[in-house]
Amino acid sequence: xxxxxxxxxxxxxxxxxxxxxxxxxxxxxxxxxxxxxxxxxxxxxxxxxxxxxxxxxxxxxxxxxxxxxxxxxxxxxxxxxxxxxxxxxxxxxxxxxxxxxxxxxxxxxxxxxxxxxxxxxxxxxxxxxxxxxxxxxxxxxxxxxxxxxxxxxxxxxxxxxxxxxxxxxxxxxxxxxxxxxxxxxxxxxxxxxxxxxxxxxxxxxxxxxxxxxxxxxxxxxxxxxxxxxxxxxxxxxxxxxxxxxxxxxxxxxxxxxxxxxxxxxxxxxxxxxxxxxxxxxxxxxxxxxxxxxxxxxxxxxxxxxxxxxxxxxxxxxxxxxxxxxxxxxxxxxxxxxxxxxxxxxxxxxxxxxxxxxxxxxxxxxxxxxxxxxxxxxxxxxxxxxxxxxxxxxxxxxxxxxxxxxxxxxxxxxxxxxxxxxxxxxxxxxxxxxxxxxxxxxxxxxxxxxxxxxxxxxxxxxxxxxxxxxxxxxxxxxxxxxxxxxxxxxxxxxxxxxxxxxxxxxxxxxxxxxxxxxxxxxxxxxxxxxxxxxxxxxxxxxxxxx
Amino acid sequence: xxxxxxxxxxxxxxxxxxxxxxxxxxxxxxxxxxxxxxxxxxxxxxxxxxxxxxxxxxxxxxxxxxxxxxxxxxxxxxxxxxxxxxxxxxxxxxxxxxxxxxxxxxxxxxxxxxxxxxxxxxxxxxxxxxxxxxxxxxxxxxxxxxxxxxxxxxxxxxxxxxxxxxxxxxxxxxxxxxxxxxxxxxxxxxxxxxxxxxxxxxxxxxxxxxxxxxxxxxxxxxxxxxxxxxxxxxxxxxxxxxxxxxxxxxxxxxxxxxxxxxxxxxxxxxxxxxxxxxxxxxxxxxxxxxxxxxxxxxxx
Ligand SMILES: Nc1ncnc2c1ncn2[C@@H]1O[C@H](COP(=O)(O)OP(=O)(O)O)[C@@H](O)[C@H]1O
Ligand SMILES: [Mg+2]
Numbered sequence: 001x002x003x004x005x006x007x008x009x010x011x012x013x014x015x016x017x018x019x020x021x022x023x024x025x026x027x028x029x030x031x032x033x034x035x036x037x038x039x040x041x042x043x044x045x046x047x048x049x050x051x052x053x054x055x056x057x058x059x060x061x062x063x064x065x066x067x068x069x070x071x072x073x074x075x076x077x078x079x080x081x082x083x084x085x086x087x088x089x090x091x092x093x094x095x096x097x098x099x100x101x102x103x104x105x106x107x108x109x110x111x112x113x114x115x116x117x118x119x120x121x122x123x124x125x126x127x128x129x130x131x132x133x134x135x136x137x138x139x140x141x142x143x144x145x146x147x148x149x150x151x152x153x154x155x156x157x158x159x160x161x162x163x164x165x166x167x168x169x170x171x172x173x174x175x176x177x178x179x180x181x182x183x184x185x186x187x188x189x190x191x192x193x194x195x196x197x198x199x200x201x202x203x204x205x206x207x208x209x210x211x212x213x214x215x216x217x218x219x220x221x222x223x224x225x226x227x228x229x230x231x232x233x234x235x236x237x238x239x240x241x242x243x244x245x246x247x248x249x250x251x252x253x254x255x256x257x258x259x260x261x262x263x264x265x266x267x268x269x270x271x272x273x274x275x276x277x278x279x280x281x282x283x284x285x286x287x288x289x290x291x292x293x294x295x296x297x298x299x300x301x302x303x304x305x306x307x308x309x310x311x312x313x314x315x316x317x318x319x320x321x322x323x324x325x326x327x328x329x330x331x332x333x334x335x336x337x338x339x340x341x342x343x344x345x346x347x348x349x350x351x352x353x354x355x356x357x358x359x360x361x362x363x364x365x366x367x368x369x370x371x372x373x374x375x376x377x378x379x380x381x382x383x384x385x386x387x388x389x390x391x392x393x394x395x396x397x398x399x400x401x402x403x404x405x406x407x408x409x410x411x412x413x414x415x416x417x418x419x420x421x422x423x424x425x426x427x428x429x430x431x432x433x434x435x436x437x438x439x440x441x442x443x444x445x446x447x448x449x450x451x452x453x454x455x456x457x458x459x460x461x462x463x464x465x466x467x468x469x470x471x472x473x474x475x476x477x478x479x480x481x482x483x484x485x486x487x488x489x490x491x492x493x494x495x496x497x498x499x500x501x502x503x504x505x506x507x508x509x510x511x512x513x514x515x516x517x518x519x520x521x522x523x524x525x526x527x528x529x530x531x532x533x534x535x536x537x538x539x540x541x542x543x544x545x
Numbered sequence: 546x547x548x549x550x551x552x553x554x555x556x557x558x559x560x561x562x563x564x565x566x567x568x569x570x571x572x573x574x575x576x577x578x579x580x581x582x583x584x585x586x587x588x589x590x591x592x593x594x595x596x597x598x599x600x601x602x603x604x605x606x607x608x609x610x611x612x613x614x615x616x617x618x619x620x621x622x623x624x625x626x627x628x629x630x631x632x633x634x635x636x637x638x639x640x641x642x643x644x645x646x647x648x649x650x651x652x653x654x655x656x657x658x659x660x661x662x663x664x665x666x667x668x669x670x671x672x673x674x675x676x677x678x679x680x681x682x683x684x685x686x687x688x689x690x691x692x693x694x695x696x697x698x699x700x701x702x703x704x705x706x707x708x709x710x711x712x713x714x715x716x717x718x719x720x721x722x723x724x725x726x727x728x729x730x731x732x733x734x735x736x737x738x739x740x741x742x743x744x745x746x747x748x749x750x751x752x753x754x755x756x757x758x759x760x761x762x763x764x765x766x767x768x769x770x771x772x773x774x775x776x777x778x779x780x781x782x783x784x785x786x787x788x789x790x791x792x793x794x795x796x797x798x799x800x801x802x803x804x805x806x807x808x809x810x811x812x813x814x815x816x817x818x819x820x821x822x823x824x825x826x827x828x829x830x831x832x833x834x835x836x837x838x839x840x841x842x843x844x845x
Pocket of ligand 1: 562583591
């Protein structure tokens with residue numbers, strides 16, 4: 001065996017041992033989401049005619065195509081692929097990028113790799129071991145997805161194509177992460193690059209599907225060419241279950257990416273030192289600027305990268321949505337059936353179609369802003385666990401000031417992002433309908449309806465941080481995910497009403513015309529109480545590493 | 546003399562682990578106090594309680610006349626802390642971190658800051674992620690000594706420094722001591738403690754086992770003696786306080802309790818001493834004696 005790879009087996013076993021809980025949880029949750037979506041179909045759209053009706057509307061509704069996929073047919077298998085496959089590919093992507101970076105760059109950053117490198121282990125063993133583990137995890141994931149689909153009565157070939165498509169997307173993103181891990185010095189930055197690629201792949205796929213061509217039958221589509229640029233597009237291009245589908249040769253694309261990216265990663269790794277990145281650190285200021293020198297200034301400095309990243313993503317996304325609104329505007333005249341679907345997505349009620357469209361879009365923006373806010377509020381925990389909070393709290397900085405600074409920065413960021421979304425959509429759409437001022441006011445109103453629900457999740461994050469710091473990160477993300485599975489996506493997944501009530505997003509009015517004071521006041525109060533309780537608990541407890 | 550730190554019967558548990566088990570500690574104002582103990586004996590836990598980062602289960606703790614949990618913010622203006630494990634923000638430079646700590650503590654002396662950066666040969670424009678452990682420690686040390694405070698709480702501050710930097714650190718401690726300030730120095734390095742400290746507390750498994758001035762503690766230790774005589778030595782091993790005798794007829798090496806040293810020397814003169822050398826007791830020896838049985842226990 002080549003000496004550069006000596007010890008790969010041992011390192012792979014070590015990685016598996018470290019991930020013995022994490023990877024199975026990722027895999028099983030992803031498989032469960034797929035199985036759930038498949039079984040929900042039977043109650044939601046039981047007959048062929050139901051499904052045909054939905055697809056006829058969907059192909060004319062860019063927003064639906066953006067978030068689902070280009071439909072390939074009305075069978076339950078094809079409907080499952082239409083509804084959930086792109087989500088499963090995202091989950092496989094994040095599982096893979098996080099795991100690859102955990103076992104490569106993060107090891108280097110913490111100095112573990114240096115200790116390991118000093119033992120009898122080859123230079124490429126760490127990366128190879130990480131890839132072996134992650135590719136294996138994706139094979140297991142794909143196989144389980146295929147098995148559950150076969151178990152639900154779907155044809156074997158299509159089930160296998162669906163599973164293979166998801167697993168292959170995971171493998172493609174693992175390859176991307178392998179390169180990202182060579183570029184930066186910090187695991188956070190590498191994770192950021194890899195996550196941006198996963199997100200961009202989803203968006204590119206979405207735009208390609210939204211601008212796809214409807215086939216003559218009026219309910220299936222061919223995606224536009226950019227779909228071929230995206231690993232998630234490749235998953236959909238396998239067209240599982242479709243007539244003339246199950247295109248196995250598409251799998252060659254992610255595998256080719258794997259080979260090329262791994263070769264590139266090895267080449268890059270050969271050109272740098274352990275612990276260093278290719279994007280070298282430039283020296284910074286030898287003195288602090290006055291803006292940094294307060295608890296609030298520090299919180300902003302630590303959070304601004306996160307805020308900037310999410311801000312750019314939300315801004316671009318809002319511009320895309322604004323331009324799609326123009327297309328919806330054109331459609332309204334031609335097809336009244338669209339109204340029903342969009343109104344369904346927006347939570348019912350008979351509104352002017354554009355209101356309903358923006359309501360549905362702002363719900364998505366609300367989800368993104370909530371994601372940002374939750375991530376930003378994980379910062380204090382990262383500071384505490386990394387023992388960077390300790391020396392700060394040993395200065396004349398009180399605990400409430402310290403935590404309050406982080407909460408203030410994160411919340412201000414969320415408020416700004418909702419405003420940014422409204423401005424971006426209004427710019428594109430308002431200018432095209434020659435009513436910038438009116439649209440801006442209306443869209444800002446729609447956007448800020450999301451704020452109480454977003455703040456409720458923030459309150460949950462702060463309360464958990466105060467009460468159970470060691471579990472706060474996992475529990476908060478779990479609460480975040482649950483509030484969407486139960487809330488906005490609950491209707492699509494067939495979740496019973498009583499459970500859906502638990503999500504703050506179930507109580508969020510879609511458009512200003514629907515808004516009543518009660519849910520807004522109640523949610524704001526819950527957010528405040530949770531936040532205050534979290535602060536009080538944090539003040540009373542030990543710092544926990 | 547007033548005490549800067551006064552801890553009695555301090556107990557702190559983490560679940561089932563009893564990290565501090567009735568610990569006592571007295572640090573007088575203006576002294577440099579050494580805080581010694583093996584790994585895991587509870588030094589850092591004690592310091593975290595003193596800083597109000599952890600809450601005591603029971604026991605009385607007073608810091609600069611206040612309650613470290615209740616009055617944390619006002620007390621922290623009057624002290625500077627160097628943690629045992631210095632972790633900085635990877636994308637802040639060392640200079641930024643120094644200014645930040647200084648300013649959060651209530652201001653720092655710019656001139657002294659620049660002078661200390663020189664003294665510790667620190668490049669303040671490098672990002673913290675490129676710093677070694679020693680350089681991260683220097684950042685915390687510079688930030689602490691550039692602050693005008695009454696009390697310095699230092700938790701194994703020099704474990705990553707090279708000998709040159711160790712000397713620079715000792716100089717800093719002597720300077721602040723000369724200005725009448727108080728230092729609590731938790732350390733593993735005996736030469737450092739012997740060079741700097743007025744008094745020492747030794748703890749083991751969360752309890753204080755010895756406390757006093759170095760002179761008092763030396764009294765509890767043994768001096769090693771090597772002696773050559775004209776007449777054959779007899780009866781040495783039977784003397785009180787004499788241990789580990791290794792003797793040929795006219796040459797002997799042995800250890801003697803420092804309290805019994807004078808008696809032993811008086812006894813030896815009857816054999817006509819021709820040469821004698823003795824090694825002073827070291828703190829290290831004292832320390833090993835206290836935690837030697839722990840080592841023995843671990844081997845058993
Ligand atoms: N947060 C914690 N949770 C659980 N155990 C802890 C925690 N902090 C310290 N300990 C335990 O308390 C004991 C004392 O630790 P510490 O004060 O760090 O010792 P020292 O600084 O003297 O090496 C050790 O047994 C350690 O494992
Ligand atoms: Mg310690």
